[in-house]
Amino acid sequence: MAAITMSNIVKKYGDGFPAVNDVSLDVQDGEFMILVGPSGCGKSTLLRMIVGLEDITSGEMRIGDKVVNTVAPRQRNLSMVFQNYALYPHLTVFENIAFPLRLAKTPDEEVRRRVTETAGLLELTEHLERKPANLSGGQRQRVAMGRAIVRQADAFLFDEPLSNLDAKLRGQMRTEIARLQRRLGVTTVYVTHDQTEAMTLGDRVAVLRKGVLQQVGSPRELYEQPVNLFVAGFIGSPSMNFLPASVEGTQLVTPLGRLDLRDPAKAAAAAGREVVLVGIRPEAFEDASLVGADKRATGQTVRARVDVTEWLGNEQFAYVPYEAPADLAAQLRELSRELDGDQLRTQAVVALDAASLIAAGDEAELWVDTGRLHIFDPATGENLTRDEERVAELGRHAERVRLSQRGARQDAPG
Ligand SMILES: Nc1ncnc2c1ncn2[C@@H]1O[C@H](COP(=O)(O)OP(=O)(O)O)[C@@H](O)[C@H]1O
Ligand SMILES: [Mg+2]
Numbered sequence: 001m002a003a004i005t006m007s008n009i010v011k012k013y014g015d016g017f018p019a020v021n022d023v024s025l026d027v028q029d030g031e032f033m034i035l036v037g038p039s040g041c042g043k044s045t046l047l048r049m050i051v052g053l054e055d056i057t058s059g060e061m062r063i064g065d066k067v068v069n070t071v072a073p074r075q076r077n078l079s080m081v082f083q084n085y086a087l088y089p090h091l092t093v094f095e096n097i098a099f100p101l102r103l104a105k106t107p108d109e110e111v112r113r114r115v116t117e118t119a120g121l122l123e124l125t126e127h128l129e130r131k132p133a134n135l136s137g138g139q140r141q142r143v144a145m146g147r148a149i150v151r152q153a154d155a156f157l158f159d160e161p162l163s164n165l166d167a168k169l170r171g172q173m174r175t176e177i178a179r180l181q182r183r184l185g186v187t188t189v190y191v192t193h194d195q196t197e198a199m200t201l202g203d204r205v206a207v208l209r210k211g212v213l214q215q216v217g218s219p220r221e222l223y224e225q226p227v228n229l230f231v232a233g234f235i236g237s238p239s240m241n242f243l244p245a246s247v248e249g250t251q252l253v254t255p256l257g258r259l260d261l262r263d264p265a266k267a268a269a270a271a272g273r274e275v276v277l278v279g280i281r282p283e284a285f286e287d288a289s290l291v292g293a294d295k296r297a298t299g300q301t302v303r304a305r306v307d308v309t310e311w312l313g314n315e316q317f318a319y320v321p322y323e324a325p326a327d328l329a330a331q332l333r334e335l336s337r338e339l340d341g342d343q344l345r346t347q348a349v350v351a352l353d354a355a356s357l358i359a360a361g362d363e364a365e366l367w368v369d370t371g372r373l374h375i376f377d378p379a380t381g382e383n384l385t386r387d388e389e390r391v392a393e394l395g396r397h398a399e400r401v402r403l404s405q406r407g408a409r410q411d412a413p414g
Contacts, residue, residue: 002064009059034202079153218398255322257302287356
């Protein structure tokens with residue numbers, strides 16, 4: 001096993017456009033790192049440079065303590081894990097797992113030993129003589145992993161392995177991969193454009209936009225303390241709402257009403273600015289009639305016309321259209337397009353308790369948890385309200401979780 005260290009990695013294809021632009025990223029030994037971003041942001045290109053399938057234009061790629069820029073893929077000892085259809089249908093599970101060893105002309109005795117060991121680890125011992133067609137989706141995924149494990153590679157690399165599967169199978173596979181990675185403790189880089197996979201699988205997530213690394217952190221850090229509009233909008237579903245606001249002293253005048261900045265740090269972030277974008281996650285809203293007096297006092301209420309409601313049993317969403325100045329509205333639409341969003345209008349999405357009786361057409365009283373709002377610079381997109389102390393705390397928490405999972409693995413039998 002090995003760490004993967006990328007320093008100022010650039011990839012320019014023939015047309016000179018940098019598909020990957022100055023990316024520096026350290027994947028620790030045994031870490032599960034996710035690369036996420038919209039289609040075309042350079043995820044696959046970066047992964048292929050790690051494996052050696054793509055030349056590196058400039059920068060340094062290290063695996064363990066060795067610079068591998070000019071090392072052939074075969075010599076890098078990494079394993080790309082493919083989707084289940086990459087299994088050979090005419091071969092047994094045993095021979096599917098043994099495949100890379102057969103290619104390397106490994107003696108029979110050793111093949112038998114290593115495949116048996118790997119199958120044990122993956123709970124495939126009973127299935128070694130079966131063909132892939134007779135296995136469940138989860139078992140096939142384990143065979144594909146087995147083929148990677150049997151080679152004793154230094155790291156696993158996945159490129160959107162679940163994107164062709166239906167939602168149910170995708171959910172199962174996600175759990176399977178997470179469990180295996182934690183059990184084996186092999187350094188893993190996993191590419192996806194699906195933010196649910198990004199949030200649930202990795203120790204840390206690296207967000208890419210147009211070839212440029214935006215932020216690297218635990219899922220919680222990205223969600224709670226995004227560095228900019230892009231990360232804030234990409235992580236979380238439904239997305240964070242961005243409301244244009246003019247600043248009047250310690251008040252933000254938004255299309256949904258005035259919000260007081262009682263937190264001095266937030267007031268300081270807005271001070272001296274005319275216009276900002278206010279970021280409020282859907283769940284930071286609630287039907288005011290369902291909020292107790294104590295909690296109510298920690299936030300603020302606004303009145304807004306609800307356009308549509310969606311009741312989902314465990315929660316409900318309400319949509320609140322609003323007017324925005326033309327230039328900011330255009331900027332928000334552009335961001336939504338880039339995030340692969342389908343939001344055509346400026347509207348806030350509000351998550352309400354399922355018990356709420358707010359209905360379409362109502363002039364509703366909504367409570368806002370103002371402690372959780374973010375303020376963004378509309379020109380640069382920078383989050384002006386990131387809390388560095390909290391970021392450090394979340395970083396320590398993530399490290400503790402990672403180490404305890406690793407400890408649990410070492411204690412586990414086998
Ligand atoms: N072989 C290639 N030649 C030229 N341009 C490419 C090639 N492969 C990818 N690109 C371009 O590089 C950018 C990043 O592509 P890619 O890494 O495949 O993105 P992602 O995996 O994030 O969807 C895109 O603009 C894509 O069009
Ligand atoms: Mg790709």
